[in-house]
Amino acid sequence: MTESTVPPTDAETDVLIAGAGPVGLVLAIELARRGVAVRIVDTLPSPTTESRAIVVHSRSLDHVEMLGSLPALLEKSRVARGMAMHDGDTTVAEVSFEGIRAVHPFSAAIAQTDTESLLAERLQQLGVSVERSTALSGFAQDADGVDAELTGADGRTRRLRARYLVGTDGARSTVRHGMGQRLEGSFAGEDFLLGDVEGEHHYDDSQFHTFFSPGTGTGLLFPLLGERVRVFAQLEPGIDPDRPVTVEWLQQALDERGIRLRIHEAHWLTRVTLKHGQVPRYRDGRVFLAGDAAHIHSPAGGLGMNTGMQDATNLGWKLAQALRAGDTAGLLDSYHAERHPVAADVISFTTRLSAAGTLTNPVAQHARNVLMHLGLGIPAVAEKMVDRVEQQNVAYRRSPIVGGQGGVLKPGDYLHLADTVVAEALARHPGHLAILLPGRNSASPAPLPNWIEELAVSERDADALRRSAGLPHGGLVIVRPDGYVGHIDADPAAGLRDYARRLSAVGGEEAAFQHAIG
Structure with a gap:
């Protein structure tokens, strides 16, 4: 950061958050409701219309309730009480969420746009608004705080002094880059078609559905409110990266994966390449990472946004406490100690799910189906699986602060x-x-x-x-x-x-x- 080109500091705050997706909004609410001065900026001029993440799992619902936003979220959600695995027209296994030991033994399927809207509304009730068309263009930290460069839509740059900076700015994180960190993991990538569509299908609306496919990639279907559903189709390697995303291509991909859905209308379509990895350190002095800025993985299980929201819940109270009681190294270091292993486990779990769904050998496919049918028919095995999907298995028993x-x-x-x-x-x-x-x-x-x-x-x-x-x-x-x-x-x-x-x-x-x- 070159100080000579930046005007003097025009404001100060306790915490600056870069990125106003669900993770950044949860963190801002956690801080604001504890009386912390917080600024949250985002490069987009308005909230995204792309509804990439659409599942809020059981453990995250507990945290949303703490924020005071649970009734509003459930009002806009389709409640899912189980999941089913299919191989063509055969249902390989079904498991229920209702038997798990949880305050909310279900998931909520809700468009990310709605999740962001209700979280932004809650944040506004606490007196904080997202500063849009504002990019974090650079930062430098010292022992007492962080000097951040913020660039507006007009290209003008100003400096903001904050006690702490948190990057919730996604997979291409500016904050992560400024920390000198890189995502480390498997970078072959998984290519997906995504769509929010309306159409006819015969699948149970109270379940999430995974479709195994003989070599062409896994398919996922998540019912939303009304006739709207979210579908994922994992693509085989080698497809032209510039191929236009169309309803016809998505319909063909669903058909090839044995998903019996006839699309009537598409609200949103995209193609994304997702990799598996996370950063070595979630904290560097007064700078932190959360959500996709810290870890990325397959959409199998719908765990990405949930893991990030729980990062924010974990970090929020610790930052607020450090601001009141002094920057205690052990307390703030515990954020990495507690959350890094959780993301590592999620990456491992979703990688195995993806691999299981794309077996090409018929013998291996048959063995997988038999093992899933028999294994998930055992209550203890099914409960363990659901606990992982619903993130009820998250615990911090090895944390240095418990x-x-x-x-x-x-x-x-x-x-x-x-x-x-x-x-x-x-x-x-x-x-x-x-x-x-x-x-x-x-x-x-x-x-x-x-x-x-x-x-x-x-x-x-x-x-x-x-x-x-x-x-x-x-x-x-x-x-x-x-x-x-x-x-x-x-x-x-x-x-x-x-x-x-x-x-x-x-x-x-x-x-x-x-x-x-x-």
């Missing part, structure tokens, strides 16, 4: 309660929650420190939590602002101290941290 012992429920797990929805409590109070479980060895601190709020639970939930958390004689369960368990301890006072110490930097001032955290 502690305590636990039982079946471990520190780092997402907390589900029968009668108390944690997401509802975190929507009202976007900080830490303490669940105090009475018992003979669990004298509670009086009062609780001001960085944590007590969450009252029903007696049934308390009994279940004592059993699952390994606290038969009572104790403390700390719930982080993202709904995951931060600490479990039979001694509430000791647990609060230990958790605060973990979140603060080594040698940090615990008293000051406890005053500011939250």
Whole structure:
């Protein structure tokens, strides 16, 4: 960045977000609802009309509820309660989402344009608007902040000083490039035709559908509201990259993959090449990456946007806390420590799904179909598969900032309660929650420190939590602002101290941290 060509700083903010897709909008909401000064810029003059991501999975729905946007999202969604795998006209396997242990045991199929619209509306309610036709053209960071160059539609450049910068600017991320990072992984690429269309089909509207194909590529069908559906057709290698995308080509591709859908009208068509990879580091000093800027992978399973939205949920509360309590290295480093393994697992999972769907050997195809039919007929196997698709398997047990012992429920797990929805409590109070479980060895601190709020639970939930958390004689369960368990301890006072110490930097001032955290 050349300072001589840039006017003096015209404004300052706590966090600058580059990219106003679903990931950037979720992050901006998470920050704004915690009182953080945030600016969010996007190069597009208006919201995209391309609805690339169309599934919000169960774990992401928990987080959308914390934002206060779940009713609006579900109103515009087709609820999916299961998925089916097909080989031509044969249904190889079906699994239901409804048996999983989740607050929302389903997915929501909604056009990305609608998702962005309702998130932008929520952000505006918090007093923040997207600054459009504004590109991040360069940045440089120092020990105290980031100097960013912003270029408007008129070509004029101004400088903005921010405490932190987050790149949610997609697969061609300017922020990633400015950090000197590259996506690392498999770069052969997968070529897809995508379309939002209306048409006739006989498939169950309450399910997602995957179609295996003998060598021509996997097909996917996601029912949306009305007669509208999203379809993917994976293309074989070697097709002219300049071939025009037409309804006729998409119809031919669907027919070849055994998808019995007759297109009446196309709302949106495109062709994309997707690769598999992620960056080595999600954080470099005061600069962070999230979403497609940090990781890209196959659309199999519909996990891309969801993984990015959960990046934003994880990072948002940590940035807000660091701004209040001081830049504690351990807390902000935990973003990479927790989220990088999640994306690595998603990349591995979606790569295997794609490979399974494109077997060319008839014997291998038959074996795949038999194994899927038999395996997914076993409840434990089907539940494990659904947990991965719905991202209910995401946990941070190895995180450096969680502690305590636990039982079946471990520190780092997402907390589900029968009668108390944690997401509802975190929507009202976007900080830490303490669940105090009475018992003979669990004298509670009086009062609780001001960085944590007590969450009252029903007696049934308390009994279940004592059993699952390994606290038969009572104790403390700390719930982080993202709904995951931060600490479990039979001694509430000791647990609060230990958790605060973990979140603060080594040698940090615990008293000051406890005053500011939250």
